[in-house]
Amino acid sequence: MTDYLSDAEARVALHDVERARQRVIDQIGMPKWYWWGLAACWIALGVLNDVANAWIVAVATIVFGAVHSAVSQRLLAGRRQTGNVKVRRDVAGRHAPLIVFSCLVGLAGVTIAAALAAYADGAEHPATMASVLVAVIILLGGPRVMAAIRAGASRRDAVR
Amino acid sequence: MTADNGFDELIHPATRLQIVSLLAAADWADFTFIREQLGLSDSALSKQLSTLEEAGYVTIERPLSERRRRVRARLTPVGRERFTAHVAALQGIIAGA
Numbered sequence: 424m425t426d427y428l429s430d431a432e433a434r435v436a437l438h439d440v441e442r443a444r445q446r447v448i449d450q451i452g453m454p455k456w457y458w459w460g461l462a463a464c465w466i467a468l469g470v471l472n473d474v475a476n477a478w479i480v481a482v483a484t485i486v487f488g489a490v491h492s493a494v495s496q497r498l499l500a501g502r503r504q505t506g507n508v509k510v511r512r513d514v515a516g517r518h519a520p521l522i523v524f525s526c527l528v529g530l531a532g533v534t535i536a537a538a539l540a541a542y543a544d545g546a547e548h549p550a551t552m553a554s555v556l557v558a559v560i561i562l563l564g565g566p567r568v569m570a571a572i573r574a575g576a577s578r579r580d581a582v583r
Numbered sequence: 584m585t586a587d588n589g590f591d592e593l594i595h596p597a598t599r600l601q602i603v604s605l606l607a608a609a610d611w612a613d614f615t616f617i618r619e620q621l622g623l624s625d626s627a628l629s630k631q632l633s634t635l636e637e638a639g640y641v642t643i644e645r646p647l648s649e650r651r652r653r654v655r656a657r658l659t660p661v662g663r664e665r666f667t668a669h670v671a672a673l674q675g676i677i678a679g680a
Contacts, residue, residue: 428590433676436600440670443604446620447612507616514608 448576450508451515452569453498453523461491461565462558469534469554495523516579519572526568530557588675589668593638598623599631603666606641606658614654632656640665 464487471480534550534557541549594603601621605612618628635641640662644655658666 428676430677433673436595436597437670437673437677439597439601440604440673443601443620444608447605447608505616507613509610509612511608511610 444514445577447508447510448514448573450505451510451519451573451576453565454505457494457498458562458565462561464491465530465534465558465561466551466554469538469550469552470548472538472550472554473548514576514579516572516575522572523568526564530560533557533560588672589665590672591665591669593634594640594666594669598627599635600669602628602631602656603635603640603658603662606656607663607666611644611655611657614656617656635662638662 468480468483468487471483475483534553537553537556538549541552546552594600598621602617605617605620614628614632617623618625621628623631632641632643636643640659642657642659644657646653646655
């Protein structure tokens with residue numbers, strides 16, 4: 424068959440291959456409920472910091488960390504945005520979980536810095552203010568991080 | 584079915600090539616996902632998957648999830664190897680043109 428397969432036909436076939444691969448890459452991402460849930464929990468922890476005692480805040484933080492860890496093990500790599508397909512790790516990018524995790528650690532730092540700044544400015548509920556700010560960043564920035572991971576996946580070679 | 588240069592006549596027809604290409608980028612994919620992405624009918628997709636399964640290129644799994652039957656397709660190591668060789672053969676045709 425290769426004897427009569429033309430250059431143009433081979434190009435069309437490779438185009439089909441790449442288009443199918445792109446359809447799977449388009450599935451890389453996190454479910455919307457993850458970002459909304461994370462933002463809501465972030466605000467809840469911020470509010471607790473302002474109104475509850477240290478023990479309650481400590482317990483709530485540990486519970487949040489445990490629940491997030493359990494949920495994120497399945498989701499953090501962005502390979503299961505829907506339950507209909509699981510994107511291969513080498514397609515999604517081996518560093519995707521690290522990128523998302525680093526962003527979360529960075530946001531924790533931003534929350535602390537913003538809360539300290541608000542406290543120094545005399546705000547009545549500094550942790551709540553900081554957590555609302557970071558919740559907005561999560562909702563706006565989370566999907567953009569996944570879009571960047573998708574763009575990176577699209578740039579990689581089709582066949583490894 | 585496979586030529587010396589890796590060209591695979593079983594994979595090459597457009598619909599099967601698209602199905603295998605989808606599966607090559609995934610660990611597994613649901614029947615409904617493949618059907619919707621490629622705009623195929625149930626019977627057309629079943630037929631193509633059966634052909635690929637008989638050739639040992641694809642495995643069909645039926646996990647019981649959320650009280651409903653799902654059908655998942657997964658590329659076998661042999662299927663992945665043949666697909667990679669087939670794409671290399673296509674690239675070779677272009678490079679040699």
